[in-house]
Amino acid sequence: MTERLYYTDSYLREFSARIVDHSEDGLTVYLDRTAFYPTSGGQPYDLGSIGGVPVLEVVDEEERIAHRLAAPLHTGPVDCAIDWDRRFDHMQQHTGQHLLSAVFEDLFALKTVSFHLGAESSTIDLEGGAVEARTVQEVERRANQIVCENRPVGVHFQHAAEVQGLRKPTEREGTLRIVTIEGLDHCGCGGTHVRATGEIGALLLRKLEKVRQTTRVEFLCGARAIRRARADYEGLFKTAQLFSAPLDEVPAMAAAQLEAARTAEKARRKLELDVAAYQGKELYETTAQGADGMRRVTRRADRAGMEELRAIAQNFTAQPKAVFLATLADPPSILLAVSADAGIDAGKVLKAALAEAGGRGGGSPRIAQGSVPDAASLERVLQKLPA
16 A cells, blocks of 8 residues: 555655555556655646656556656665646645635535646536626635635545535545635545645636536636736737727727628628629620520639639529539539529439549539549549530
8 A cells, every 4th residue: 555645745845765566667666655646536647756767647546556657667765756846736726626616615506516637727617507707707806815815724634424514525434634725615635735825826717618517617826827817918918019009998999890890791792792693694695505505604613712603603593594513623522503494403413423423412403512532533523414
């Protein structure tokens, strides 16, 4: 059984231990005692070194803890060191999670059902009702107030039969490790935590996301929150420079610019359709009739031109006895449009030709579109169409 030093001292950065077991290749070792935290309870594993060899992963195997190494070790005493920057970051985020979960429950009866500590940000999933912008603002304000109060964060051990008032009930038996925030929270937890709420640092709530029956809340604590706030500010500042406007006016100006762009896009699209209608009719007038009285046109398009050709095709075939074909080389695709009196079902004809060439697509009796695997297949489809 591995003695877990992090249970009683989250601030232990260096320690000595003895390798008591190892894998055959020596890349996984087991120590008699360890301060390395394994992945558990939403918190990632620690990094650091054992006997000067980098630790790549730490795995909880219930009775003992496995340390995956970058190079083999086998027996004997070893000096170990924790990657303190990573550890303290995790301590800030995990204690911040306890604080947030307690405040969400205290103010709005929203219960935390899961927690994930990620590389860039962390999340909690809440159930018990809607989480609105006002809710987030109030929780963030109250949580940061408790950070400034620098309340003690304590750890003690108690038998499960004697424990009362846990924020999250547990079915575990025997001795429990209890983490408390003075006057606020009482929770069973095996993770690493700071000594007082002041060490959590600034606490920032960000994105909300609906996940099945819960609401996922993204948050950052301490140095993470400062880095994110700095990045957010710089992004907003650069945007303000583009608008030549004060920071506070950027959202309104961006909204106005977006609305203007939408209006301009609608006008441009209408103009394109008007031009396409004119081109379709003009093309019809300048296309000679075949022996059967049908007017047929085949056009090649580039990637950007297919949508425009579709509009021209619709206007060309709005006239009597007309067939319009358009092809695109990359990706290989084809459009077929016909007039109402052409005696051709564009959807059925094109779908059959595409299927025979290994392609797919279809459409209505008047207009259809599809794609094929390659240029050779496109030519085979063309040969089977009424053009």
